[in-house]
Every structure is written in structure tokens, then in C-alpha cells.
Amino acid sequence: MEKITKLRDDIKGKAEKAEREGYKPKSDVIKWIEDVCELEDEWETMQENIAMAKIRKYKCCPNCSLRSEVCTQVQNIRDQLCSLKEVGENFGSNLMVENYQVKKVEFLPGPSIEGQSAATRNLNKIQQHLEDDKGRLNAIGGLKRNLN
Known part of the structure; x- marks a missing residue:
């Protein structure tokens, strides 16, 4: 004992x-x-x-x-x-395991791609390629939503 x-x-x-x-x-x-x-x-x-x-x-x-x-x-x-x-x-x-602490993320507004047809078209192509890869989206997919 x-x-x-x-x-x-x-x-x-x-x-x-x-x-x-x-x-x-x-x-x-x-x-x-x-x-x-x-x-x-x-x-x-x-x-x-x-x-x-x-x-x-x-x-x-x-x-x-x-x-x-x-x-x-x-x-x-x-x-x-x-x-x-x-x-x-x-x-x-x-x-032990690491104690991940969620930190507050600050939103930084960026320029919009509205009215820029080439940028919108390229972003849509990237989005299609990402969605074709078994539906996995990464940060670029999130970027599209933030820019619109």
C-alpha cells in the first residue's frame, strides 16, 4: 500500500x-x-x-x-x-493535456469584391474546387463569406 x-x-x-x-x-x-x-x-x-x-x-x-x-x-x-x-x-x-483557451477574435473589415467581376469569378472557381474535395472547406471558404 x-x-x-x-x-x-x-x-x-x-x-x-x-x-x-x-x-x-x-x-x-x-x-x-x-x-x-x-x-x-x-x-x-x-x-x-x-x-x-x-x-x-x-x-x-x-x-x-x-x-x-x-x-x-x-x-x-x-x-x-x-x-x-x-x-x-x-x-x-x-x-496532462494542453489547456486551450479560446481567445476573442477581432473582426477587421476589408474591402468588398462587389462590382469586381474578375475577383468574384475567381473566388467562385476556388469555392467550387474546395467543395468538390469531399465538401471540405478551409479558410478561403470563410474568406469568401467575409468579403461579401
Whole structure:
């Protein structure tokens, strides 16, 4: 459990540092950190249950009763621990995504091509070629709409 806690703290530290630099942690990294915290809580609960079971007096067989109470919890925690450790080790440096911030674009009015037959004709030809290419339009298509 100590190794996974150390790995979680390391990944969490890297994520927080990168977040201060303007990056955003990936959602699966955030979920992984939360899952490790939940596993730690389960581990502590199980440890408390073991301590309580040792205090209680069982009539038949104290060791058997203790084993039966804890066995399922231990197996679940071990399975979760193995899978979380594997996922955490596979993150590597792939923890963050760039936090793209949309910036306001300023509209700059330009000259109109109205009344310029050659410019209109050439722009229409370009538009036809762009539309023939599987309907993909690029910045020139947007330029036509802004100039009219």
C-alpha cells in the first residue's frame, strides 16, 4: 500500500505542477488518483475491522472467524491495488493535456469584391474546387463569406 501511495503522491505532485503551468490533468489521471484514495480508505477500514475482530471473543474458533471476515476484503483490495499500480506506472509523462483557451477574435473589415467581376469569378472557381474535395472547406471558404 505504501508503494501505491507514494506513486499517487508523485503523480499528484506532477499534475499540480503542470496545472500551475497552464496544463489540464487528463480525466483518467484524476479518476485514478480518486480511486487510489478510495482504496486507501478501504484498507484503513479493513485494518480497523481486524483490530476489532482481535478484541472480540469468538465462541468457536477466533482465528477462523477473523479469517472469514477479512479474506474477501483482502482479495478485493489486492486486485484493485494491482490494477491501480499497473495503470499508474503506465501513465509515464502522459498526465496532462494542453489547456486551450479560446481567445476573442477581432473582426477587421476589408474591402468588398462587389462590382469586381474578375475577383468574384475567381473566388467562385476556388469555392467550387474546395467543395468538390469531399465538401471540405478551409479558410478561403470563410474568406469568401467575409468579403461579401
